Amino acid sequence: MSSTPAESTGQTVFLNGEFMPIESARVPVLDRGFIFGDGVYEVVPVYGGRAFRWPQHFARLERSLAKIRLANPRSSQQWTELVAELVRLHPWRDQFVYLQVTRGVAKRDHAFPKGATPTVFAMSSEFVALAPQLREHGVPVVTRPDERWLHCDIKSISLLGNVLARQEAADADAFECVMFRDGFLTEGSSSNIWVVRDGTVFCPPLDRLVLEGIRVGLIGELCAASGTPLEVRRILREEVFAADELMLSSATREVVPITRIDGQAVGSGAPGPVYARLYAAYQAAKAA
Ligand code: PDD
Numbered sequence: 282m283s284s285t286p287a288e289s290t291g292q293t294v295f296l297n298g299e300f301m302p303i304e305s306a307r308v309p310v311l312d313r314g315f316i317f318g319d320g321v322y323e324v325v326p327v328y329g330g331r332a333f334r335w336p337q338h339f340a341r342l343e344r345s346l347a348k349i350r351l352a353n354p355r356s357s358q359q360w361t362e363l364v365a366e367l368v369r370l371h372p373w374r375d376q377f378v379y380l381q382v383t384r385g386v387a388k389r390d391h392a393f394p395k396g397a398t399p400t401v402f403a404m405s406s407e408f409v410a411l412a413p414q415l416r417e418h419g420v421p422v423v424t425r426p427d428e429r430w431l432h433c434d435i436k437s438i439s440l441l442g443n444v445l446a447r448q449e450a451a452d453a454d455a456f457e458c459v460m461f462r463d464g465f466l467t468e469g470s471s472s473n474i475w476v477v478r479d480g481t482v483f484c485p486p487l488d489r490l491v492l493e494g495i496r497v498g499l500i501g502e503l504c505a506a507s508g509t510p511l512e513v514r515r516i517l518r519e520e521v522f523a524a525d526e527l528m529l530s531s532a533t534r535e536v537v538p539i540t541r542i543d544g545q546a547v548g549s550g551a552p553g554p555v556y557a558r559l560y561a562a563y564q565a566a567k568a569a
Contacts, residue, residue: 293370295363295403300370303404312400313384317391318439320383320400321345324532326408327368327376328567335364337495342380345436351384354399367405375408377533381438411534416560419540419552420456422529424518425449427460427467427490434489446470457529459521459542462490466516469529473497475536477526477555481510496530503562509555526553536560 292303313319323345325338332338339360346353355363364378381402387394429442447470450458457469466485468474473494476483482504487493504511521527525548527539536559538552 292404292406293367295367295401297398297401300366306402308400308402309386311386311389313387313394313397314381314400314438316389317384318437318441319349320381320438321349321351321436322379322381322438323436325364325378325380326532326535327364327378327405328408329374330368332364332368332378333567334495334499335361337498341436341493341495342382346382348432348435349384349437350393351382351399354382354401363403367403371405371407373405373407375410376405377408378403378405383438408533411537415456415537416552419538419547420529421454421541421544422457422459422469422527422539423450423453423455424459424461424521424543427462429460431489433467433492434487436492443470456537457539459529459539461518461521464518466518466521467491468494469531472529472531472534472537474521474539475500475528475530476516476521476524477528477553478520478524480555481512482555482559483512483514483516483520485516486513494530495532496536499563499566500530500536500559503559503566507558507562509558524548526555528556528559536563 293300294303294306296306308315323338323342325335326333339357343353367378368376383400385397385399387397425446446458446460457472459469459474460467466474468491484497485491487497501511522542527547528536529539530536538556540547540550540552
């Protein structure tokens with residue numbers, strides 16, 4: 282593995298075994314990621330140089346690869362070293378690392394190519410914390426029908442459904458788009474969604490309709506540790522609108538209070554006590 286130091290202004294990325302400035306990284310147009318969206322990815326937060334919940338992220342990457350029938354081109358140790366090196370090459374205290382594997386470069390044909398070498402790409406960006414006023418007041422969301430495919434458990438780079446949903450939020454000056462399928466909550470365009478009612482936290486089952494967010498496991502642990510009841514079950518749209526509190530979670534946003542949904546106040550209209558408790562516990566988990 283060759284490496285070059287990060288330029289003072291730019292990012293150094295990893296592509297197929299080499300580190301290089303982001304401007305120099307090139308992928309052939311016949312890469313199946315470009316042609317078919319045929320690949321998977323991960324987003325891993327890094328705090329103080331340490332990849333947070335790395336074993337869980339790596340395990341999910343392995344599951345995503347297995348589900349698209351793509352052999353992992355790197356060993357666990359190689360991935361771990363790659364992430365560590367990428368983080369080391371950048372000056373930011375907190376970062377988030379993006380990892381992507383595609384089925385590689387091959388003549389365009391939908392069926393899997395024989396003998397193609399998977400494309401491995403990784404980059405790190407500065408982790409920019411959410412603006413304090415958004416934590417203080419909470420964020421608005423819009424809702425839409427979930428029109429994505431039936432394998433949302435795979436962290437696929439084919440994100441058109443998520444992109445279109447997020448744009449609906451952007452068009453409405455909202456922070457996130459919360460999606461429903463057949464009247465039940467699924468997730469946000471790039472986050473998991475949490476409902477609080479009468480002190481109990483609810484989240485939808487982690488089936489094929491929802492990505493198994495790494496923060497879902499973490500928040501489950503934080504609920505258990507703080508004696509906050511957690512119920513995993515299907516959640517009706519009406520229950521979401523009747524919530525005392527709503528929250529979203531993701532690698533890049535951590536846990537965020539939602540205080541408006543389709544223009545309507547959530548509970549009191551301000552971030553609630555369960556959010557405050559879980560956010561504090563999240564910060565403590567990062568520092569541990
Ligand atoms: N997205 N659901 C979807 C559809 C997501 O894209 C994400 C994360 C999550 C939350 O998962 P986690 O807690 O592991 O970040 C749920 C990442 C951040 C992204 O695509 O940038």
